[in-house]
Amino acid sequence: MSEHELRVSKIRNGTVIDHVPGGQALNVLAILGIDGSGGEEVSVGMNVPSDRLGRKDIVKVEGRELSQDEVDVLSLIAPDATINIVDEYEVVDKRRLDPPEFVEGILSCPNRNCITTDDEPVDSKFEVLDDEVRCVYCETIIREDLADHIDT
Amino acid sequence: MRHEHLVTAKQLSRADVEAVLDRAAEIAANPAAVRERHSDALLGLLFFEPSTRTKMSFETAIKRLGGDVVDMGSVDSSSVKKGESLADTVRVIEGYADALVLRHPRQGSAQMASEFVDVPLVNAGDGAGHHPTQTLLDLYTMREAADGLDDLTVGIMGDLKYGRTVHSLANVLTNFDVRQHFVSPESLKLPRSVRYDLHEAGAKVREHTDLETILPELDVLYVTRIQRERFPDENEYRAIAGEYQIDEETLEQADDDLVVMHPLPRVDEIAPEIDETDHARYFEQAHNGVPVRMALLDMLLENARGDAE
Ligand SMILES: [Zn+2]
Secondary structure, eight states: OOTTGGGSOOOSSEEEEEEEETTOHHHHHHHTTOOSTTOOOEEEEEEEEETTTEEEEEEEEETOOOOHHHHHHHHHHOTTOEEEEEETTEEEEEEEOOOOSEEESSBOOSOTTBGGGSSOSOOOEEEEOSSOEEETTTOOEEOSOGGGGBOO | OOOSOBOOGGGOOHHHHHHHHHHHHHHHHOGGGGTTTTTTOEEEEEESSOOHHHHHHHHHHHHHTTOEEEEOOOGGGSGGGGTOOHHHHHHHHTTTOSEEEEEESSBTHHHHHHTTOSSOEEEEEETTSOOHHHHHHHHHHHHHHHTSSSSEEEEEESOTTTOHHHHHHHHHHTTSSEEEEEEOOGGGOOOHHHHHHHHHTTOEEEEESOSTTTGGGOSEEEEOOOOGGGOSSHHHHHHHHHHTOBOTTGGGGSOTTOEEEOOSOOSSSBOGGGTTSTTBOHHHHHHTHHHHHHHHHHHHHHHHHHHHO
């Protein structure tokens, strides 16, 4: 572990999300639904120097694993991120993200005329494109501010 | 064509389009041959917004195939007003009908509805989304008028942002050797999703704010209506709409063989004096809706029957 990364304190059990693009850490927290009110122990490093990305963010969450949905959305805003599972201060599993073809029931469609915004028994579904997502129903494309559309 | 439903024009390959248009041409040439072809078929009409013409066109098509319709009636008098979901409505009506036609104000409604039913479902317009049967009849008209769908230069003009017929047509034309020119005011340019599709398809596309420069190159000019309600200010609407109207003077610069099309209804985009010229194909275009929808219903019902056996 490099000297820089040590600036963010070690966690005992939980998840370290590394190599998040600089400035995206707060969106990562939004995806995880963490705003501090739940009492989670979270450390965030922002704009930490990185060989790979120049500047990166890093998020460490004590006592928490990520669901597949969370991982899917995370992969949209931080495709180069790595997820480290920590057990007793040791990294026991290290995963790269693999953007899914579709994300379902996670983002809400910004098009107010989209059928998914009605009271219908259907989940939102977005096709994942290169650096944007597209509603399978109304075809609206969302590129920026994906985190704003997360259905929480 | 091996589709269960027709939701977007995008799902149609070149071969699909040709199969439907060829079948439509056969039917138009000899309507008597299909008169009893689907005499036991009932078509469910679910029109959640008024569209007398599209509805009548489907009704005519199924009746000319020997079938009949069951009609949900107007939205005011139906259970929709009581708050039933679209998903529930289509699941109920599919029990009555052999195929469904859906017109609904929400984008994506046909896609969603098709996920809930087993009988063929045809999208007859979903908000600003798609209107694939309109596209098929547009292509049929274009093919007849321009003698084929390849090596054509097509201009599409008007409200390109909200015009679902434009979105469907632009998408399908990428299957053919067609150069597409889009003419619209800045505020009504093609939406991002359509640009994305055209780009992905490697389409030859150019965008313009006025018709003049490209008019002489066009084989087909497809005109759509600019809707007043898109503009907060009446004067702004007038200023813009006026620039996208065509009359005989406009067409002086056009090729003699230029084909002028319009999905109708028109307001004043095309001056009545054009109606009498050889350019005008929009009424023919509307009439072509019947054989094209007959062909499509015939193929979908046939597929469904095959699946059931
Ligand atoms: Zn949508």
